[in-house]
Amino acid sequence: MKAILFDLDRTLHDRDASVQNFLKYQSDWLLRDHPSLDVEAFKERFFVHEKGGYVWKDIVYEKLVEEFSLEVTGEQLLADYVDHFAQHSQEMKGASELLTFLKNQGFKLGMITNxxxxxxxxxxxxxxxxxxxxxxxxxxxxxxxxxxxxLFEKATQVLGLTPKECVYVGDHYENDIVAAKRVGLKTIWLTNKEIAPCFSEAERIIRSLEEWLKELIRAVP
Known part of the structure; x- marks a missing residue:
């Protein structure tokens, strides 16, 4: 293998933790004008409406404004999300250390994200x-x-490699693992789901980046 390609959200970026951080910030300022706001219910409904991040937040906030009778507009909440979410981002544990190790080992690195x-x-x-x-x-x-x-084909072409020389690491089974396999890449599925390897198309299943990094370090002569 000459290159490792990664998904971003829930692979290198701990999106769930980042959303929780952001919603704490957003609900704190909402409470100033809405002191009776049920913050936990607000957070819960946000996650319900966004469906794991696959629904853009204009629709999410329109529903939240109506459900909680907020005196702000969905557009204002969306603008706040777009402007400030990144400030609350957290990486998956071990992500920077893993990327540093792989780079030092001479691998080319890529990212493909929706x-x-x-x-x-x-x-x-x-x-x-x-x-x-x-x-x-x-x-x-x-x-x-x-x-x-x-997307997978373009990434390998930009790297000047064939798909068989690349590994793709992601958390979404259909969008990451099955899709990359169809192009010819080896795959590593990052998941907490208890799934027997025989039921997965991935070459490897890992539970965390930290776990994988420790294995890689032990394998170095």
Missing amino acids: GKGAFQDATIDSLKIRDFFDVILISEYEGIKKPDPF
Whole structure:
């Protein structure tokens, strides 16, 4: 293997922790004008409406404004999200250490992520991981999103490698593992789900980046 490619959200970026951090910040200022706001209910409904991040927040906030009778607009809440979410971003444990190790071992590194361009760019910069990568593809900029094979094919072409020389690491089974396999990449599935390896198309299943890094370090002569 000559290159390792990664997904971003829930792979290198601990999106769930970041959303929790952001919602604490947002609910704190909402409480100033809405002292009776049930913060925990607000957070819970946010997660329900956004469906794991696959629903953009304009729709989410429109529903929250109506449900909680807020005296702000959905547009104001969305602008707050776009402007300040990145400041609350957290990386997955061990992400920077893993990327540093792989880079020092001579691997080329890539990232393929779905999402809005400027928003994902801000998250990447907040995590301070951009300089690790030889190629970063974000779906909005590319005009197409995973699981379309074009993104995987383009990433390998930019790196000057064949798919068989690359490994893809991601958390979403269909968008990451199955899609990358169709193009010919080896795959590593990052998941906490208890799934027997025989029921997965991935070559490896890992529970955390920290776990994988320890294995890689032990394997170095």
